[in-house]
Amino acid sequence: MDVSVKGEYALRAVFELCSRGASEPVKIADIAAKQGIPQKFLELILSQLKQGGFLNSRRGASGGYSLAKSPEDITVGDVIRHIEGPLATTRLSDDHPRPSDSPFNDLWREVDAAVSGVIDHTTFADLLARWKEKRTRQAVSWQI
Amino acid sequence: MDVSVKGEYALRAVFELCSRGASEPVKIADIAAKQGIPQKFLELILSQLKQGGFLNSRRGASGGYSLAKSPEDITVGDVIRHIEGPLATTRLSDDHPRPSDSPFNDLWREVDAAVSGVIDHTTFADLLARWKEKRTRQAVSWQI
DNA sequence: TCGAATCCCTATCAATTTACTAGAGATTCA
DNA sequence: TGAATCTCTAGTAAATTGATAGGGATTCGA
Numbered sequence: 505m506d507v508s509v510k511g512e513y514a515l516r517a518v519f520e521l522c523s524r525g526a527s528e529p530v531k532i533a534d535i536a537a538k539q540g541i542p543q544k545f546l547e548l549i550l551s552q553l554k555q556g557g558f559l560n561s562r563r564g565a566s567g568g569y570s571l572a573k574s575p576e577d578i579t580v581g582d583v584i585r586h587i588e589g590p591l592a593t594t595r596l597s598d599d600h601p602r603p604s605d606s607p608f609n610d611l612w613r614e615v616d617a618a619v620s621g622v623i624d625h626t627t628f629a630d631l632l633a634r635w636k637e638k639r640t641r642q643a644v645s646w647q648i
Numbered sequence: 649m650d651v652s653v654k655g656e657y658a659l660r661a662v663f664e665l666c667s668r669g670a671s672e673p674v675k676i677a678d679i680a681a682k683q684g685i686p687q688k689f690l691e692l693i694l695s696q697l698k699q700g701g702f703l704n705s706r707r708g709a710s711g712g713y714s715l716a717k718s719p720e721d722i723t724v725g726d727v728i729r730h731i732e733g734p735l736a737t738t739r740l741s742d743d744h745p746r747p748s749d750s751p752f753n754d755l756w757r758e759v760d761a762a763v764s765g766v767i768d769h770t771t772f773a774d775l776l777a778r779w780k781e782k783r784t785r786q787a788v789s790w791q792i
Numbered sequence: 793t794c795g796a797a798t799c800c801c802t803a804t805c806a807a808t809t810t811a812c813t814a815g816a817g818a819t820t821c822a
Numbered sequence: 823t824g825a826a827t828c829t830c831t832a833g834t835a836a837a838t839t840g841a842t843a844g845g846g847a848t849t850c851g852a
């Protein structure tokens with residue numbers, strides 16, 4: 505699996521929204537600034553995430569984006585696959601076919617399963633929990 | 649992990665050499681024909697595999713390529729990494745840095761470990777054994 | 793109801809990567 | 823010697839990536 509910059513921007517944007525609890529819509533400009541993402545590029549990504557049913561949006565003054573699902577119902581795999589398309593380690597195209605009985609087919613299936621095992625079982629609620637726990641551990645070690 | 653066409657050609661070429669036992673050097677043209685790989689492209693790949701210490705070569709009439717190691721000493725990971733470079737799911741470049749304490753770093757490490765767990769523990773001897781076993785199972789089911 | 797703030801949509805683009813191809817040179821062996 | 827093979831350096835068309843440009847459509851507040 506290769507996660508493109510765009511893919512990671514999408515994940516960071518969703519994470520940012522998760523980390524703010526539900527509440528008010530957040531402006532693109534705010535997310536862009538907080539996460540260090542080019543704003544115009546982020547616009548495209550957020551719009552795509554909305555198409556995927558991950559986000560809601562509202563226009564106009566005091567508009568912005570908000571989560572359409574709760575963090576425990578969004579997995580990393582969901583977001584990546586929606587942004588990057590299917591995640592096979594080898595894509596078989598019309599131009600580069602591979603015999604259906606190649607010695608590598610089983611191997612690629614194993615790899616794909618291993619990757620899915622991680623990203624499809626990690627929700628943004630998990631990420632947020634780990635993140636918070638990490639931050640508090642750091643805070644404690646500072647005090648010592 | 650994304651395996652490029654070039655990467656898979658490299659794997660197929662090594663597999664082809666493994667499947668022929670040791671013996672005589674095999675010509676590029678033969679490997680290309682047997683595996684359906686553009687010959688000139690394969691030349692570059694085989695040369696690169698030689699640089700990596702996987703293959704030996706001999707020029708001239710009756711020349712060709714042969715294995716430099718035995719199949720149980722070559723893993724799929726070795727070959728892919730040598731052809732494709734390091735296999736991180738997200739490469740951090742000068743242009744697209746990520747804070748060293750991003751919430752995703754641990755996740756990417758998990759994914760990389762999961763992938764490595766598969767490809768670094770699969771040798772070409774394994775692939776060959778599985779392949780042979782699969783073929784004989786098919787042969788048996790034909791007879792029934 | 794006006795207008796400012798925001799999301800929305802389409803188009804374009806430079807740089808890089810990918811998957812090759814071309815052609816000549818260097819070795820080996822018979 | 824000369825034919826067969828590997829070796830090396832370029833070049834290249836197509837696709838992808840990571841953006842940018844410039845408006846248009848909504849919404850809300852005053």
